[in-house]
Amino acid sequence: MKKWTAAMAAVGALFASTALHAQDYPGKPITVIVPYGAGQATDVMCRVFLEQLKVELGATIVIENRVGAASNVGASEASKARPDGYTLLCTGSATHVANPLIYSDMGFDPDTSLLPITGIASTGYVVATGSAFKGKTIGDVIEQAKASPDSVRMGLVSTTARVVNGMLSEATGASFNVVPYAGGNQALFPDLIRGDVAVAIEAMPSAVGPIQGGQIEGLAVTLPERSTLIPDVPTLKESGIDLTLVGWNAFYAPAGTPEEIITQVNAAAVKALAHPDVAERLKTVASTPMPTTPDELAALIQRDRATWKPMVELYNLKVN
Structure with a gap:
């Protein structure tokens, strides 16, 4: 009986500690892993977003580029981090859409190891x-x-x-x-x-x-319309090719991160993406803010994966 009481007390203490940490969040610098090299498309969009997010959260954000295996290395590292909200992932759609179709072993399961927070930006x-x-x-x-x-x-x-x-x-x-x-x-x-x-x-x-x-x-x-940044470049549709494609980037936390933290970061992210300076800076790199709820992002992942799956199978793009 004493052992059972002690075990329940330990569990209660754990939940109380988690709730306390969520209430005090953020109380220290947040590390955001970007699984692409500096200057690549995802890195550029993430940095624009994160610069404003740190203002909305009132936190220091440290960006770490973890490159390798088409984003799998960095994403895997993020998925295995302590789920306390202090290690997050900013990555491209490939991590959740293309890679699960192409790689038989990513080193982690993006659907179960990472929690969606919000979409960040779309581009072509x-x-x-x-x-x-x-x-x-x-x-x-x-x-x-x-x-x-x-x-x-x-x-x-x-x-x-x-x-x-x-x-x-x-x-x-x-x-x-x-x-x-x-x-x-x-x-x-x-x-x-x-x-x-x-x-x-x-x-x-x-x-x-x-x-x-x-x-x-x-x-x-691949956009539905020409980009104002390179207006002389036609769309594929204009060129007689029936293909339109929009890519995106998004924000995630390790599975097990308290719901309160996910909600708090999502709210701050939506505010950051609504900031006029963020929209303008994203526009300069041919991107558009794409805030979502966690559920909307999860649905987008599944929808795009279903769209891309036939192409991966048709052209035998699996690599291991």
Whole structure:
């Protein structure tokens, strides 16, 4: 009886401690893991968001880039962190949408190991080329890739880009020689400029700057409408290709994080994303604020995964 009483007292103390910590949250710096390299699209959008989030939470936020295995390394680390609200994850849709379809073993289960907090921002992708490529339109690229299958080298950084490439191939009948880049766009863009790869698919926050600067040339965007940042670049729809695709980034906590903390961070995140400066800064990197409830984000994950699954299976994109 005494042992049972002691055990119940310990459980009660644990719940009381958790409630107390949630009530006092945040009482120390928050670490946010970004599983992409500095300067990549997700990193750029996360930093814009987190700069305002720390104001809304009244907390210090420390960003740690944990790169590897198409975001799996950093996301896995976040999922295994103590669920006290002091380690969070800011990542792209690939972590929850493409990667579970492509990797048979991610090192963790994103559906059970991470709790959705909110969406952050949506963006599109751009098909781009360097000056060394003779074609000047997306139609030229497709024509060459159809006339001589696998002759056009396509540079891809992320698992998301691999799926976008599959969708582009399915929509056009073109076949590309895929060249994966583990080193991010810092490795891809120099090769694209030199002509080592003819074309690339990259998220717009990473590609808009080089396009505006004239280092690379945008051929088409996957958005429903042209981007005001690169207005001369047509949409795929305008180019006669029936494909529209929007990507996104989101915020998560390790499973087991108290609901009170999830609710508090979500409320602060929604305020941060509603701030005019955040919307304006996201606009400069071709992104739009995308606040959601945790349930809305969970539903979006499942919806997009169901959309992408046929492409992964059709093009046999699984890697292990």
